[in-house]
Amino acid sequence: MSDLRPTTAPNRPTLLGVSLKLYLDLDRSAAWARGVADVARRHPAVADGRVRLFALPSLPALPAVREALAGTRVELGAQDLSMHDRGAYTGEISGADLAAAGCRLVEVGHVERRLGFGEDEDTVRAKLQAAVRNGLTPVLCVGEHERVSPVDAAAASTAQLASALDGLRASEPAELIVAYEPVWAIGMPDPAPAEHIAEVVAALRHGLDGDRRFASVSVLYGGSAQHGSLSALGGIVDGLFLGRFAHDPAELARIVDEATTPGN
Ligand SMILES: O=C[C@H](O)COP(=O)(O)O
Numbered sequence: 001m002s003d004l005r006p007t008t009a010p011n012r013p014t015l016l017g018v019s020l021k022l023y024l025d026l027d028r029s030a031a032w033a034r035g036v037a038d039v040a041r042r043h044p045a046v047a048d049g050r051v052r053l054f055a056l057p058s059l060p061a062l063p064a065v066r067e068a069l070a071g072t073r074v075e076l077g078a079q080d081l082s083m084h085d086r087g088a089y090t091g092e093i094s095g096a097d098l099a100a101a102g103c104r105l106v107e108v109g110h111v112e113r114r115l116g117f118g119e120d121e122d123t124v125r126a127k128l129q130a131a132v133r134n135g136l137t138p139v140l141c142v143g144e145h146e147r148v149s150p151v152d153a154a155a156a157s158t159a160q161l162a163s164a165l166d167g168l169r170a171s172e173p174a175e176l177i178v179a180y181e182p183v184w185a186i187g188m189p190d191p192a193p194a195e196h197i198a199e200v201v202a203a204l205r206h207g208l209d210g211d212r213r214f215a216s217v218s219v220l221y222g223g224s225a226q227h228g229s230l231s232a233l234g235g236i237v238d239g240l241f242l243g244r245f246a247h248d249p250a251e252l253a254r255i256v257d258e259a260t261t262p263g264n
Contacts, residue, residue, distance in 0.1 A: 020058060024247065054077055058079065128168065141179045197237070198236045224243075239259075
């Protein structure tokens with residue numbers, strides 16, 4: 001079993017990303033973003049950069065969420081993009097257009113797309129390349145599907161990471177955010193145990209050590225992450241990738257407070 005000693009640099013910002021998935025309609029997405037903007041404006045740790053927030057609304061909600069977040073430090077992103085930038089691809093979402101629409105980040109490889117929409121490793125790899133090509137920071141989701149030992153979970157997650165990054169050529173060193181999301185812990189009352197997360201995150205960091213394609217790499221935990229998760233993880237992750245438990249801005253505010261507690 002791996003220990004829970006912090007592996008993040010002491011002065012690195014804590015990164016808190018929230019995906020709204022398809023939970024909120026347009027009005028509720030905009031209201032949520034107004035609440036998050038309020039948290040960002042009044043919380044000193046967000047204003048001074050100790051906590052970095054990003055929001056991934058559904059695509060039609062992007063303009064309203066962008067407007068609500070204007071003037072704050074909350075970064076905007078999308079939940080998916082096409083592997084293609086232009087052409088006869090009906091219904092697809094170009095990374096170039098996401099960037100032009102104000103997105104800084106884009107999620108790639110979430111299990112709900114891998115399983116629900118048949119996105120295989122080749123698709124995930126091509127989408128990751130499209131993100132980097134368009135100057136978007138990929139939030140690459142990896143994680144084992146079944147509850148297995150931490151060693152097996154680490155093997156499955158690092159294999160997904162290596163596959164997604166295979167062949168990537170970054171003209172400029174890019175930023176990469178990896179969200180470790182054990183599939184069995186998504187949509188549950190509680191996150192995965194801290195010792196399990198620690199072992200997989202250590203393996204993911206090892207896999208990324210010295211990768212010169214990236215100017216910065218962050219490893220987040222997602223999967224029923226909530227208030228209390230940062231304290232439980234004691235600095236072994238760079239932050240959290242949140243779903244349901246941050247769909248109330250007041251809960252997100254509590255997690256921001258927790259992020260500024262010494263030791264987290
Ligand atoms: O995208 C976020 C993750 O899948 C986690 O979602 P959840 O916290 O609602 O389980």
